[in-house]
Amino acid sequence: MLSRISIPVVRAAMEKPLSSNAFLQFVPKDMSARRRIEFMAGRICAARSLREMGVGAEFPLPVKDRLPVWPSDVLGSISHCATMAVAMTARKTRYCALGIDVEPLIAPNVALEIQQCICCNEELIGMEKHMPCQVRSLTLLFSAKEALYKALFPLVGQFKDFHAAELCEFDVGSVVLRLTHDWNACWRVGTKIRVRYAWLGLVVVSVVCIPANLWRK
Template sequence: MIELTNIAAPEALLHPLVQVRACRFHYDGNGVTDGVSAPASTDVPILPESMTRAVAKRQAEFLAGRLAASAALRSLGASGHVPVGEDRSPQWPAGIVGSISHTDRLAIAVVARATQCIGLGIDIEPVMDSDTVRNLQHMIARPEELALKPQSLSLPQFLTLLFSAKEALYKAVFPRLQQVLEFHDARLLGVRDNTLQLALCSNDLPGWARQPFNVSSCLTDGLGFSWCYQLTPSMDHEVNTCLI
């Protein structure tokens, strides 16, 4: 059995041009074999044929992510399920950009109109334990990036947010870039408040991808959240003007 429940998204992720929806999920070892419980008046997402034999955890993550995505799409006046592309990325309706992330028991989806946002990326990660830090530190961060760790963050917290921020950035740029990136293809330039500034340093990047990118982040309930909302230039100016 898989149980899906809509919950309020973390307030820090909210933005006037972006729809954010979250779903909490629970599952047992039988997965969809014993059925799926979803909120009333909600269409249960469709599990692709390729996932019918997946483990229950993977099935639950997928369904929760799609349930959150469908709810976010409805808030934009769009509808329909979000299928999986050949590259395994979500295939959003025409005129919509979006991103999905999930971790243990929680999935979040963000969507926006393509006329207002040119890229969205979101990522959730549990704060790393010491063993994970030891095993992954060399993959996530260069020495010069480690030197930028704020004193307010422990090493596990910092590496979690850096890992998550790079994931969010990759998700935001991939639909336009269509280029597979590794962790060292993004470099941390600095950290200010809750914002990590990153730059892509892969070869043969188009001009727009060579600019620095700001990725917001926060820690809550033992999880690291990162999101990269890339507004179109006109919308970015309009929103910033309204906030002044």
């Protein structure tokens, strides 16, 4: 189940006076104003997705090691940027890993600075046929790799940099990433994972959903 909300809508709701503001009681006190709004927007999306699945959960979800704690039979992933938040949830009986990422188009000067950290030249060249704009390609690769990381991190429990996976196929609507080394004993070098994506204006949304039957213990 996928849910999306616009950040300005959440900001307007959170700027209501304290007495009539249903949200403020739930927001952690130690967050900046911007972080609070994005955090709450992500949690609203998560709550909506769970409700649509018919799953009851505490609002906002508890946090452990910076990750939301989902109801026991559910997987989920949250992402937010300055303009929107998204969340995705599914039953563990159907999927073993979910990851979602939203990423605004990277500014050209920033793209130049971070390109080498995100990918090799060959990966960008591989995308040129379908996406001639390198900044778009880089934004998509960045987002796809973050979605992959968010899907696998709960299973692997280790930080992985952006060269831990590389582009091996690129199509309109999806890319395939290949692990460049073993992420753990289950997620081995060479494993290919499809990442679906869609551009919503200048923001790309990337999604990884790995079916439960691919789960290797």
